[in-house]
Amino acid sequence: MYRITIVAGARPNFMKIAPIIGALNKAKDTGADLSYRLVHTGQHYDKNMSQSFFEQLAIPEPNTNLECSGGTQAEQTASILLAFEKELNSFPADLVIVVGDVTSTMACTLVAKKLDIKVAHVEGGIRSGDMTMPEEVNRIVTDSIADYFFTTSELANKNLLEEGKAEKQLFLVGNTMIDTLLNNKNRFYKPSIWNTLHLEAQHYIVLTMHRPANVDEERNLEVMLTEIIKQTRDLPIVFPAHPRTQKILSQLDVDTKRLCIVEPLSYLEFNYLVHNSKAVITDSGGITEEASIMNVPCLTLRDNTERPETIELGTNELVGTNPQNLKSYLERLFDGQWKQTQSIPFWDGKTAERIVSVITEKLIKN
Template identity: 65%
Template sequence: MLKITIVAGARPNFVKIAPILKAIEKAADNGELISYRLVHTGQHYDKKMSGSFFEQLGIPAPHANLASGGGTQAEQTANIMVRFEQELLENPCVVVLVVGDVTSTMACSITAKKLNIQVVHVEAGIRSYDLSMPEEINRMVTDSITDHFYTTTESANENLIKAGIAEDRIHLVGNTMIDTLMANMDKLIDPQLDIDGLTPGNYFMLTLHRPANVDEEQKLKDMMAAIIEGTGNHPIIFPVHPRTAKTLQQLVIVDPRLHYIEPLSYLEFNYLVKNAKAVITDSGGITEETTIMGIPCLTLRDNTERPETLTLGTNELVGTDPAKLAPYLAKILNGEWKKGGTIPYWDGKTSERIVKSLLEIYRV
């Protein structure tokens, strides 16, 4: 029996693991000797940011919740490692599967390897080469000790090969986030916002949470002013991340077109993205989803670990200087945005390829 422990710790992880769980269940139903144990580290938990994802995406209740949230980066990492070690000692497995680039990804990879358990990393090899981002450190550490790498694009493969990883350990399979999006495209939920003039294709979606954009009051104030000024007469829908809310509490940024709302569930958020005129964000994952949906996307960062969304998708890298935003918004308003195209292997079948590969590598 191929026993796999699957780790989820934060909101993006849940989107990435949902189709993998379903693919394992399908393989088992077809007679394959494979099973999983789902471990939620508890790195993030609140109903809107996490709980609803389990319900909407059909993720079963975790077999274990390590309740490791809170504290500094170091405290959280240590708590996850101590508790995950105990979990693995009590529930042995052949493989630990981690996804993405959150603290839980790195902490659980280290813990597993110290117990001589194989680690596979889904969404391996992506790089921003910006060590000021905690996620970049998590990616680099995880990939330095991973046994098999499941990648989203050729560029991720190239990053791993440059790092000295043998090609027979690198598997280009596609993007499990896109599996989830495609599986739920006809299930999206209208959040029924009470906002005048909110019609399809007539509003901007805004998300901001990265320290470079939201931790400094003046920087956030200047960025918001540029966004308000550059979006014409269109409403701006802004689901406020808890990190951003802390800074916004100190500022008074008000405009009749700017609508602050609570964080949304997965199906509600993507309903608004699908029907938006454009998305303004500093998220990485959202740039992948907008590419699949064909929605223009402006990324307020100086680098990206997802270059395919720029070269093949609908995304543009604006930077963190508010003064650079205006010409990009003008292109949106003038209908001059690029259309974007398809990305190889982003076809909704990534999770099936991952499970097939795991069975071939670890068949017992």
């Protein structure tokens, strides 16, 4: 019996593991000699950020929740290291699957390798080139010691080869987040705020901001929001914000008549909102992927991206962190001049099937 431990720690992880679990269940049903154990590190936990994802995306209840939430990044890393080591000592694995680039990804990889357990990194090889991003540090550390890499693009493979990985370690499979998006597109539903805010399709903007560089410096956030409001004409701006960000927002001198600050939404509600919007303004990498596949214009408030395919083939544009850059992009949007998405190789909803085929046909036999 080939034993797999799958790690999820934060909201983006849940979207990435859901189709993998579905594909593993199908493989088991057709005779594959494997078992899996789902470990939730507890890195992010609240009803909308965590539990609703398990319910909506048909992810089984985790076998364990390590409850490693809160604290500084160093404290959280240490907490996950200690708890995951106990987990693997109690429930040994032949393969640990980590996804994305959160603290849990890096910490659980370290633990597994110290215990001489093989690690597969789903979404390995993506790089922003920005070492001020905690996610970039997590990616580089994870990829430096992982054994197998399930990649989203040829560029990710190129990055890994340049860092000394062997071709036989790399598997270009696509993007499991897109599997989840396509699997659930017909299940998206209106959030309650739709009627409360009197929203109409194509007549509002979705805004998300969470990166410390954008939200922790109050003056920067105030200037950015003021410019967004100024350049979006008369459209409502719907901003699902985490409680920490809401607290910062409440202290700003910003005209909030069109800025609708709402609680974080569940996966199916949030993507309904994005799918029907005029555009998305964001600093999230994952949303750029989803918006591109839904052909929704996307403006990214960052100076770099680890997902260049969303710019080259998708609907994403890298606006940067200077608020003055917004005007020309939004003028293009309102003039109807935004680019349309093109086909992104392997982003077809079948990534998880390819991952599990690699596991059953190659990794188990090793």
